[in-house]
Amino acid sequence: MTENSLILQARDITLTYSMRRGMFNRFNHQALKGISMDLYRGETVGILGRNGEGKSSLMRILAGIINPTSGTVSCATDVSRILLSIGVGFMPNISGRENALYSTMLQGVSYKKAKSMLTAINDFAELGEFFEQPISTYSAGMKARLGFATAIMTDVDIMFVDEVLSVGDENFKKKAEEAMLSKLNGNQTAVFVSHSAPQVRKICNRAIWIDEGKIRAEGDAIWVTNKYHLHMLELQKLEQEKLANQEQQINTQLSASE
Amino acid sequence: MKITDYIKLVDVNARMTLKSEASRFYLSFLWWIFEPLMVVLGFYFVFNYLLQRGQENYLLFLLCAKVPFVWFSKAVTAASGSILAQKGIISQLNIAKAIFPYSAVQVSLYKELPVLVLLLFTCLAFGFFPTQQWLWLIPLILVEYLIIIAVSLLTALIICYVEDVRILINMVMLLLMFCSGIFFEISSLSPPIGDYLLTYNPIAFMCDSFRLILMNKGMYDVNHLLLLGAIFSALIVVMHLIYHRLNYHMAARVINS
Numbered sequence: 001m002t003e004n005s006l007i008l009q010a011r012d013i014t015l016t017y018s019m020r021r022g023m024f025n026r027f028n029h030q031a032l033k034g035i036s037m038d039l040y041r042g043e044t045v046g047i048l049g050r051n052g053e054g055k056s057s058l059m060r061i062l063a064g065i066i067n068p069t070s071g072t073v074s075c076a077t078d079v080s081r082i083l084l085s086i087g088v089g090f091m092p093n094i095s096g097r098e099n100a101l102y103s104t105m106l107q108g109v110s111y112k113k114a115k116s117m118l119t120a121i122n123d124f125a126e127l128g129e130f131f132e133q134p135i136s137t138y139s140a141g142m143k144a145r146l147g148f149a150t151a152i153m154t155d156v157d158i159m160f161v162d163e164v165l166s167v168g169d170e171n172f173k174k175k176a177e178e179a180m181l182s183k184l185n186g187n188q189t190a191v192f193v194s195h196s197a198p199q200v201r202k203i204c205n206r207a208i209w210i211d212e213g214k215i216r217a218e219g220d221a222i223w224v225t226n227k228y229h230l231h232m233l234e235l236q237k238l239e240q241e242k243l244a245n246q247e248q249q250i251n252t253q254l255s256a257s258e
Numbered sequence: 259m260k261i262t263d264y265i266k267l268v269d270v271n272a273r274m275t276l277k278s279e280a281s282r283f284y285l286s287f288l289w290w291i292f293e294p295l296m297v298v299l300g301f302y303f304v305f306n307y308l309l310q311r312g313q314e315n316y317l318l319f320l321l322c323a324k325v326p327f328v329w330f331s332k333a334v335t336a337a338s339g340s341i342l343a344q345k346g347i348i349s350q351l352n353i354a355k356a357i358f359p360y361s362a363v364q365v366s367l368y369k370e371l372p373v374l375v376l377l378l379f380t381c382l383a384f385g386f387f388p389t390q391q392w393l394w395l396i397p398l399i400l401v402e403y404l405i406i407i408a409v410s411l412l413t414a415l416i417i418c419y420v421e422d423v424r425i426l427i428n429m430v431m432l433l434l435m436f437c438s439g440i441f442f443e444i445s446s447l448s449p450p451i452g453d454y455l456l457t458y459n460p461i462a463f464m465c466d467s468f469r470l471i472l473m474n475k476g477m478y479d480v481n482h483l484l485l486l487g488a489i490f491s492a493l494i495v496v497m498h499l500i501y502h503r504l505n506y507h508m509a510a511r512v513i514n515s
Contacts, residue, residue: 019514064352066513067506085350093278102270106351108259111266134281 007079007158007189008039008062013071015057015213031057032068033213039158044190046204046221048197048228054213055193056162059083062191063160080156082107087147092136096127096146099135103150117153124179125149126172141169148176152183159183159190197225197232259354268357272364290369291376298324305441315473318384322472323440323465325370325377330406330461331431333366337410338417338427341508342515349513356501359414363406374399381472394478395471401487402464408490411497415504418511438462460486 015032031054039045039062049055060066061073063083075081089106090099100121104114122131125145127138135143161180184190184203194200200207200221207224209217216231217224259267280286301324302317313319340358347353378388416423438461444452455462456479463486467478501508 017514060349060509060513065349065506066510081352083350088350089344089347091274091278093281094274098274098277102274105263105267105270106347106353108263110260110263111270 005040005042006038007041008073008075008081010035010037010062010073011071012036013058013061013068013073015054015061015066016069031213032061034071035210035213035215036071037208037215037218039189039191041189042187043206044184044188044192044204046200046207046225047191047193047210048195048200048207048225049210050195050232053210055210058210059160059162059191059193063158075158079158080108081158081160082154082156083160083162084151084154085147086151087143088151090135090143090147093134095133096125096131096135096138097122100131100146100150103147104154107151107154108156109154121146121149121153124152124175141172145172148172152176152179157189159188161190161192197229201225264354264357268360268364271357271361272368275361275365276368291372294325294328294373295376297328301441315384318380318386318473319469320440321377321380322469323438325373326402326464326468327435327438327440327461329366329370329373330402330409330464331434332369333363333406334409334413335427335431336366337362337406338413339424340410341414341418342421342512345512345515348509352505352509354501355414355418355505355508356411356498359410360407362414363403363410366406367403377472386472386474389474391471391474391477394480395468397480397483397487398464398467398471398478401483401490404487404490404494405460405464408493408497411494411501415497415500415508418508418515421515434459434461438465440465457482460490 013032013035014030017027017029017031019027019029021027035058037045047055047058057066060083061068063081064073064075065083085107087103089103091102097118100118101111101114104117104121105111109117122128125131125142125148127142127146130138130142135146138146181203184192192200192203204221206219207217207221207228208215209224209228211231217227276287280289283289285292298317298321301320305320306316337359340362341348341355344358348355381387413423413427437455437459439455444455444462444466446452447455456466457463463478463482467483470476470478
């Protein structure tokens, strides 16, 4: 790393999936087509894009889970990176306490430290006595609360967040967002994926818009989110025009048949 | 993550898996003893009554070999699909993939311990009392554990890339069961075949050795056991190097599977 505050650098990342579809049939898909980006200590970068545009693949590469097909990711070995995961490794027939312990340990926390975090996790998740019950008895909201509480407690150098803020009911959603914001407003370096422009504007200093596996815009979060928003409005307009055309065609065909 | 944290994680995962499994059944953990016992009784019925192949103490004769074989076959079968089964975790975390086969092996070990105790009590019931030689069971169990780890790491890795091997494993286990001297005495085979089996089939050697010790028939070949221990320890080291090298590649394979 040449600059002091640079914590992660990605250069010309490409990713091509090759999936088997039968004995001799393979399906290739290029998810990322040459992405370069820098991440500086303490900043929160938002990654915007529609579903299926390669955001999650990029996060997995930046978090060190998979390697790119080509290109490089430079990050010091002592920098801990984690893709914030809700409910990772949860087993349905064991208690919330045990699941929280296991899930925390999976994220690299020692047994002793994970045990000491359990009270705080339960306090945050607001599960009360249910913490001792198997999570198969939990509602979807309770599971999400436990998952979020377990994930947010882990301390790492770079946190990669993949749309985890929409958890639980309205009250908890607000609490989750506040917890995330207080973490991100501190010294936490983070990369935050979303397809919601307002959420990125609220949380991030800088943003990157990914479209069809390439960077479409990069820079100040407000500028990028505005560009993205305008593009989405254009797409919506095109979609509406397409629907109107189709409707008109159907009406013409109907009146012709009458 | 430190090595001690990995070991603890494997242990916690194994204990939670056991608890999770046990809570699903009315008879809970008693199944870990009932199931192998019922299998052995089934074989005893077929061989002793239907085929009239039984010999003196045939039930114990079967048990002494069947217990180490079932430990091996169940552990390897469970571990072989363990990495693919954890797609959710692997797509979210950069974690050493060896943790999953190790956890499956550990689950099988914990299930096996009460069965081993039951086997020792069955020996007593049949009038085979402990001698000093029974202490030789400890290195035997240790080497079998090493064999299980090595084979589990190998099969789990292969299945990540070629899932078809999962079908082959069941067939190989069946073949191995008939080639490991479980239903018959290996020494009763015509001379070169029995020796070949003991030399080249580690499971046949294990089954035969358990029987020799527990039924007070003599001592197994310690040099051969040491050789097996060395070979499979080396295989474990090699597998760890391969796992380390393929860490990201395996993750991509599992995510796209």
